Amino acid sequence: MAMSLGDAAAGVLDTRGADLYLVLATYNFGFWFNGKGGYVFTQGGEPAAYVWVDGRYQLYRGSRELVEETLGLREDLSGFYRLARSDPLLHGFAEKLPGWRLRTTTPWWAAVIGVCQQNTGFLQGWRMLYRLIKLYARTTRVDGKQVYLVPSPSDVLSRPYLLREAGTGYRAATIQGLARAFRDGEIDTGGCKGFRETLLGVKGVGSYTARLAAVLSLRCYDEPPMDNWVRRLAAEAYGVEPREAEEEWRRRWGRWSGLAVIALTIALDAVPIRKALTRLRRGILYPVPMDKPTPLTLWRYMV
DNA sequence: TGCCAGGCGGGGT
DNA sequence: ACCCCGCATGGC
Numbered sequence: 512m513a514m515s516l517g518d519a520a521a522g523v524l525d526t527r528g529a530d531l532y533l534v535l536a537t538y539n540f541g542f543w544f545n546g547k548g549g550y551v552f553t554q555g556g557e558p559a560a561y562v563w564v565d566g567r568y569q570l571y572r573g574s575r576e577l578v579e580e581t582l583g584l585r586e587d588l589s590g591f592y593r594l595a596r597s598d599p600l601l602h603g604f605a606e607k608l609p610g611w612r613l614r615t616t617t618p619w620w621a622a623v624i625g626v627c628q629q630n631t632g633f634l635q636g637w638r639m640l641y642r643l644i645k646l647y648a649r650t651t652r653v654d655g656k657q658v659y660l661v662p663s664p665s666d667v668l669s670r671p672y673l674l675r676e677a678g679t680g681y682r683a684a685t686i687q688g689l690a691r692a693f694r695d696g697e698i699d700t701g702g703c704k705g706f707r708e709t710l711l712g713v714k715g716v717g718s719y720t721a722r723l724a725a726v727l728s729l730r731c732y733d734e735p736p737m738d739n740w741v742r743r744l745a746a747e748a749y750g751v752e753p754r755e756a757e758e759e760w761r762r763r764w765g766r767w768s769g770l771a772v773i774a775l776t777i778a779l780d781a782v783p784i785r786k787a788l789t790r791l792r793r794g795i796l797y798p799v800p801m802d803k804p805t806p807l808t809l810w811r812y813m814v
Numbered sequence: 815t816g817c818c819a820g821g822c823g824g825g826g827t
Numbered sequence: 828a829c830c831c832c833g834c835a836t837g838g839c
Contacts, residue, residue, distance in 0.1 A: 629822070631820075639836090683835085715821090718822095738820035739820065740820040783818095783820095
């Protein structure tokens with residue numbers, strides 16, 4: 512059936528000052544975002560819309576409001592940016608990227624993302640995720656095109672050996688444990704505390720992974736995912752010991768603690784800690800063009 | 815070529 | 828409340 516003009520399935524999003532290029536480009540893959548537009552996945556991980564960076568959208572399911580929510584357009588980050596403007600780590604981010612918003616993913620995939628960041632570099636972790644999607648090759652047809660989906664918990668459980676092929680190493684057992692827990696309904700996705708607590712019940716999921724997953728899927732910013740990278744940068748910038756970094760972080764960022772961690776990875780292009788400390792000392796606290804993938808340019812490299 | 819990296823758990827003291 | 832080690836993998 513043909514869509515008529517003025518149909519609610521197409522239109523223009525209310526961006527409320529957000530920069531959709533930044534929102535879609537951040538931590539994305541080339542098969543979902545091409546620089547001009549990208550797919551937005553909601554709830555069960557199904558594609559809900561295609562959104563262009565100028566704000567136009569084509570809705571596949573759900574509502575415009577749900578798409579805006581997923582893209583972070585309905586969230587007021589003015590309090591976060593006010594703090595960031597006078598922060599020794601994030602003032603450059605606040606100045607250069609005021610239109611950035613956090614695009615969320617599903618609780619399941621957010622947990623997998625967290626596991627793939629454990630004890631590894633940013634790039635290696637995202638390569639694992641890229642290979643997981645390509646190896647499981649789950650797709651759906653939308654608007655006449657085949658679109659990659661993230662593997663589901665049951666996909667993982669029916670072919671667990673692909674986890675190793677994707678290079679996840681010893682994290683494979685943790686991802687498999689997560690898949691079982693999600694499939695069996697043991698993970699409470701209804702609230703921040705419950706989500707983190709039930710995730711912690713899976714062997715191999717610690718506080719960093721649980722908190723990161725909660726930030727990336729439910730916008731739970733109250734508990735910052737502190738890893739060694741953030742701890743050392745915070746220690747240097749705030750003049751505290753690494754062991755005291757979390758306390759200081761929470762004191763400064765309050766309800767925005769988790770969001771500030773994500774922003775910092777973007778600001779410093781997720782470069783390894785040694786280089787990140789050098790950039791901090793030189794005051795290069797905003798994304799710079801590089802010949803390697805960064806959180807903002809990942810999509811150009813992993814197509 | 816050996817290191818080592820946005821953790822974690824299990825074992826110590 | 829600390830400290831220490833091993834762990835799969837791939838990049839430098």
